[in-house]
Amino acid sequence: MDLHWQLLTFIVCLQLLRSAGFILQPEVRKCSYGHIDKLLRIRCYDLDLKEVPQNLKTSVEVLDLSHNRIRRLKTSSFQRYTDIKFLMLYDNMILSVEVGTFESLTSLQEIDLSNNGLTTIPLELFQLPRLRNLYIDSNELTSLNLQALEKPIRAPLEYLNVAGCELQELPDLGILPKLWQLNASMNPLENFRIDSLANMCHLQVIDLTKSQLSQCGCQQVTNHLMMLGASPKFVPVCLEALDNRVCPLPYNRTIHSPTFASCQTTLQFAETRSFWLFGAGCFGGVCFVLLIVIFCVIHCRRKRAQRRKRNAQKRKPFVISPRNAINNRQPEDEPLHCDTARK
Ligand SMILES: *[C@@H]1O[C@H](CO)[C@@H](O)[C@H](O)[C@H]1NC(C)=O
Numbered sequence: 026m027d028l029h030w031q032l033l034t035f036i037v038c039l040q041l042l043r044s045a046g047f048i049l050q051p052e053v054r055k056c057s058y059g060h061i062d063k064l065l066r067i068r069c070y071d072l073d074l075k076e077v078p079q080n081l082k083t084s085v086e087v088l089d090l091s092h093n094r095i096r097r098l099k100t101s102s103f104q105r106y107t108d109i110k111f112l113m114l115y116d117n118m119i120l121s122v123e124v125g126t127f128e129s130l131t132s133l134q135e136i137d138l139s140n141n142g143l144t145t146i147p148l149e150l151f152q153l154p155r156l157r158n159l160y161i162d163s164n165e166l167t168s169l170n171l172q173a174l175e176k177p178i179r180a181p182l183e184y185l186n187v188a189g190c191e192l193q194e195l196p197d198l199g200i201l202p203k204l205w206q207l208n209a210s211m212n213p214l215e216n217f218r219i220d221s222l223a224n225m226c227h228l229q230v231i232d233l234t235k236s237q238l239s240q241c242g243c244q245q246v247t248n249h250l251m252m253l254g255a256s257p258k259f260v261p262v263c264l265e266a267l268d269n270r271v272c273p274l275p276y277n278r279t280i281h282s283p284t285f286a287s288c289q290t291t292l293q294f295a296e297t298r299s300f301w302l303f304g305a306g307c308f309g310g311v312c313f314v315l316l317i318v319i320f321c322v323i324h325c326r327r328k329r330a331q332r333r334k335r336n337a338q339k340r341k342p343f344v345i346s347p348r349n350a351i352n353n354r355q356p357e358d359e360p361l362h363c364d365t366a367r368k
Pocket residue numbers: 162186188208209210232259
């Protein structure tokens with residue numbers, strides 16, 4: 026009997042402890058909302074997420090999904106969030122991306138996909154009209170195939186990071202008139218060709234450290250960058266100066282090549298076009314304002330005239346003093362209204 030009682034007490038205590046434990050259990054961590062530079066930011070950083078959450082505010086502009094366990098991106102992953110401008114997906118386990126996942130993100134300016142398990146770059150990223158910065162470093166881009174890429178790409182890429190991606194050569198994305206920084210460090214680059222730099226006519230910084238660049242490749246890159254006025258800071262130091270016969274100057278394949286010229290004209294064309302568009306826009310705007318002003322003036326005048334006429338009609342019996350009337354009066358005039366009124 027006593028033992029029975031003790032057992033019962035024990036069980037009750039256990040139950041109590043368990044329910045207390047249940048109460049003390051850490052509450053489920055949620056994404057946090059905030060603002061950065063007036064942009065709506067949602068941080069879902071390090072929450073063990075396995076999928077892109079679908080219950081967030083759809084007007085999110087900065088979405089941080091880094092340090093999670095996302096393995097797959099689906100066509101529906103970002104369909105609700107078309108205002109995203111900055112998307113952080115680094116440090117996940119992304120292995121596959123369905124076609125169409127990023128297609129609706131037409132406001133996207135920057136995406137960070139570094140430290141994932143991608144074996145190729147989703148080609149639709151290169152057609153996003155606002156994408157400026159692409160981080161895809163520390164992936165294994167062993168099946169990167171750019172045959173199907175539509176060139177020139179639409180994305181106005183300014184920064185590209187493909188460091189540590191097992192690349193044998195620089196990816197050929199066609200002309201990249203706005204690209205100013207390329208990070209291709211920690212890649213074997215065994216098939217590097219100096220020609221690939223002809224596509225980047227405004228390159229300022231290129232990181233080729235820890236790549237197995239040949240001595241000639243190294244010398245050619247350095248020569249090219251000097252001609253371009255870009256920084257050779259992150260290019261491995263060439264140990265020996267090679268003879269031009271062994272390692273020809275690269276200019277006819279870079280800055281004097283038709284590719285380089287077309288890269289430059291594209292940007293000039295874009296600039297002139299935007300200048301003209303801007304000019305046309307201004308002109309249109311001014312015309313519109315002028316039209317409104319003219320319309321207003323005419324309309325107001327007419328209104329005022331009408332009002333005056335109406336008022337005059339209304340006021341006639343009262344305003345025209347007999348004296349004015351007499352002053353203006355012609356001998357053969359009809360009798361005055363006030364006279365009439367008085368009658
Ligand atoms: C290039 O990328 C690697 C890896 O992300 C980074 O460690 C390195 O600092 C970058 N280089 C430059 C010049 O930013």
